[in-house]
Amino acid sequence: MIFQAARDYYYDHRFGLSSPPRNGPLNPQTKIAADITERQNDKPSHAAIYARTGGILPSIYIRTFEEDADRVYAVTAHELAHYAHWDMDRDVFRAMILKAYVPPFSYFSHIYTGTESYVAVIESWARGVEWMFAQERYKNKLKIEGYEYGFNIFISGKSNGNYQEQKVTEYAVRSIDKIYTPTVVDMIDEENQRYSRGHGGSMAYPMDRVSGYTIKQIENGLKGASSWEDWLDNMKIRENNSTEGYLEELFGNWY
Numbered sequence: 001m002i003f004q005a006a007r008d009y010y011y012d013h014r015f016g017l018s019s020p021p022r023n024g025p026l027n028p029q030t031k032i033a034a035d036i037t038e039r040q041n042d043k044p045s046h047a048a049i050y051a052r053t054g055g056i057l058p059s060i061y062i063r064t065f066e067e068d069a070d071r072v073y074a075v076t077a078h079e080l081a082h083y084a085h086w087d088m089d090r091d092v093f094r095a096m097i098l099k100a101y102v103p104p105f106s107y108f109s110h111i112y113t114g115t116e117s118y119v120a121v122i123e124s125w126a127r128g129v130e131w132m133f134a135q136e137r138y139k140n141k142l143k144i145e146g147y148e149y150g151f152n153i154f155i156s157g158k159s160n161g162n163y164q165e166q167k168v169t170e171y172a173v174r175s176i177d178k179i180y181t182p183t184v185v186d187m188i189d190e191e192n193q194r195y196s197r198g199h200g201g202s203m204a205y206p207m208d209r210v211s212g213y214t215i216k217q218i219e220n221g222l223k224g225a226s227s228w229e230d231w232l233d234n235m236k237i238r239e240n241n242s243t244e245g246y247l248e249e250l251f252g253n254w255y
Helices: 002-011 069-088 090-100 116-141 183-188 215-222 228-238 244-251
Strands: 032-034 045-047 060-062
Touching (some): 002 032, 002 069, 069 090, 069 116, 116 183, 116 215, 116 228, 183 215, 183 244, 215 228, 228 244
Parallel strands (some): 032 060
Antiparallel strands (some): 045 060
8 A cells, every 4th residue: 555655646647736846967866664663653644855965865755565555545645745745845844843843842742842834734634735745546446435534433542543633733632733734634525623523613623714725725824934824825826715714713722
């Protein structure tokens, strides 16, 4: 499934999104490792963009071997989305990384010092791409009736579970809940999870009255954005949508 995800991202239908780095003399294609070791605080995957080694060593590591095939596939797309984001907007991405991961931040304890919103741009984007690729393959291509990515994934140290069950910042029980937000999915889908799935208007869930954006439009808004506020402003300015008046409300669920 790792190979399948990489093939789809590079060579198949990727919704018009920017490609990860392709092979070239000074820009080698990304190498991906199926890594069985437990590293990075038991993270199921990570993209070491800072460690590009001329294409000699892997810079993406996937460790989701005990999970379902769609999860392995989608997590691979998630990590490739980080590389595509970096390659699309290198200077801005680098500046955002410097703002996001500042001392005493630690990958192992997930301690942030007011920098969560910068990390949230990076990770929320990749989560949206992860969801999009899974939905396209399993719901649309393979025609699995009623398929919903993450429906059977429980919230744990390794997973945020179903996107529509994730709680907003004030009610989050883990620090990573504030950075792996469902904002991209919420701009695309037509579900307002504050009222769906038996949530009954609970303030613990995002108010989502935004819908109908494409993943490509959201990438257009992402380009040049070095903060959560920049991303919101770009979406309001660059794309027309009948629900755009609720963008501030949606982004404000988190920051």
